[in-house]
Amino acid sequence: MKAKTGKKVLIVGGGIGGLAASLSLARQGFEVALFEQTPEINETGAGIQLSPNCTRVLFDVGLESALRPVAFLPEGGEMRDWKSGRVIAQSKLGSSAIHEYGFPYYHVHRADLIGLLENAAREHDSIEVVPDTRVTEFDQQPDGVTITTAAKETCRGHMLIGADGIHSMVRAQLFGAEAPVFTGNVAWRALVPVARLPRDLIRPMATVWWGPGGHFVHYYVRGGELLNCVCVTEKQGWQVESWTERGDYSELKADFAGWHPDIQELIDQTDRDSLFKWALFDRRPMSSWGRGRVTLLGDACHPTLPFMAQGAAMAIEDGAVLARCLNGTGTIDANLKQYEALRRQRTAGVQSGSRRNAKVFHLRGIKARLRNLAAARASGGAMERLFRYNALTAHQEI
Numbered sequence: 001m002k003a004k005t006g007k008k009v010l011i012v013g014g015g016i017g018g019l020a021a022s023l024s025l026a027r028q029g030f031e032v033a034l035f036e037q038t039p040e041i042n043e044t045g046a047g048i049q050l051s052p053n054c055t056r057v058l059f060d061v062g063l064e065s066a067l068r069p070v071a072f073l074p075e076g077g078e079m080r081d082w083k084s085g086r087v088i089a090q091s092k093l094g095s096s097a098i099h100e101y102g103f104p105y106y107h108v109h110r111a112d113l114i115g116l117l118e119n120a121a122r123e124h125d126s127i128e129v130v131p132d133t134r135v136t137e138f139d140q141q142p143d144g145v146t147i148t149t150a151a152k153e154t155c156r157g158h159m160l161i162g163a164d165g166i167h168s169m170v171r172a173q174l175f176g177a178e179a180p181v182f183t184g185n186v187a188w189r190a191l192v193p194v195a196r197l198p199r200d201l202i203r204p205m206a207t208v209w210w211g212p213g214g215h216f217v218h219y220y221v222r223g224g225e226l227l228n229c230v231c232v233t234e235k236q237g238w239q240v241e242s243w244t245e246r247g248d249y250s251e252l253k254a255d256f257a258g259w260h261p262d263i264q265e266l267i268d269q270t271d272r273d274s275l276f277k278w279a280l281f282d283r284r285p286m287s288s289w290g291r292g293r294v295t296l297l298g299d300a301c302h303p304t305l306p307f308m309a310q311g312a313a314m315a316i317e318d319g320a321v322l323a324r325c326l327n328g329t330g331t332i333d334a335n336l337k338q339y340e341a342l343r344r345q346r347t348a349g350v351q352s353g354s355r356r357n358a359k360v361f362h363l364r365g366i367k368a369r370l371r372n373l374a375a376a377r378a379s380g381g382a383m384e385r386l387f388r389y390n391a392l393t394a395h396q397e398i
Helices: 016-027 053-060 093-100 110-123 170-174 250-254 261-268 312-325 332-360 365-377 381-388
Strands: 008-012 031-034 048-049 076-081 087-092 105-108 127-130 135-141 144-149 153-155 157-161 181-193 205-211 214-221 228-235 276-284 294-295
Touching: 008 016, 008 144, 008 153, 016 031, 016 053, 016 127, 016 312, 031 105, 048 053, 048 110, 048 214, 048 228, 048 312, 053 093, 053 381, 087 093, 087 365, 093 381, 105 110, 105 214, 105 228, 105 250, 110 127, 127 228, 135 170, 144 157, 153 381, 157 205, 170 261, 170 294, 181 250, 205 365, 214 261, 228 261, 250 261, 312 332
Parallel strands: 008 031, 008 157, 031 127, 076 205, 157 294
Antiparallel strands: 048 105, 076 087, 135 144, 144 153, 181 228, 181 276, 205 214, 214 228
16 A cells, blocks of 8 residues: 555546546555445446456455455356357366466456445545436646536546546547447347256356357356356347346347257346346547546446457556556656556557457358367467556556
């Protein structure tokens, strides 16, 4: 823990990125006020994959012992054929990942992760969590930033971080409204109680089934009690970008008709109350994230399609790099620019890779067969470089 800096950071948004950033900033000696518009900080999503590049950060802010009981440690990752079930390619995780990268690859329920982050933030004497408060605007002065809430209350800090997601108010005030582009993909997410499934039906892996015009992902969460499923299909005519839009079982069943019997079993055993769907929109990397004493973090500046399992990891990394840059010797403006310079290329690369995977996963015919051959021979070097990234020392690069 660093000595107190005497500086106050305002954060808008109490999701994974905002909470993780508050913990990293407090660890570097900053006072933090975090504003969340919902009455209770919660997470409507289901599962999330935490690769070593972000568990490194979560362990650094003190969540190692709290994560272990709620996390699932997968033995590996695998790609399978949508119809035959044949394993196309696989990689080692589990103890191999810990040995290789120094930190684990975890699967967790998003609500569990949010709960751990919020508890840690509320228990920290340098962090004030302010729920049920919608920030509507900010005013930047030469020596600070003042935010205004919907209730016309104000709060002043030395700097402002917009961690308020894909519909960011902070980004809109900085750069204007943004028009995202529909990708032609709709994603389903669901939870399956493992007790409903035949024993040993699902291996302890992060599994992706590749098929024509769609793919199906599943992995264990909550210590193996639940199976998280993310099911993506190409379709038009429905473009609601919401994590809370309910989905219909019969539509999901029709979208994956003809897929392997294991997929049919998972769909049939889905908890119908946990079935949601959302349209996937793409946004190009931003050329700038901030101005003066205001900047962005996570989905507010680099929303990522869910095809590399790195969206939350990038936000968690952001907070660690931001905190260390702000603790540098330069001015606040200069330190925020350093943070942006260190993060833009990496996050843009993940955005690009996720966009590419959206096409690769859904290939048909001869292109799919060639993809499968290439995947079987691939070394996994790109993911290794991704996992080795150290957000705790990245600020030393400039």
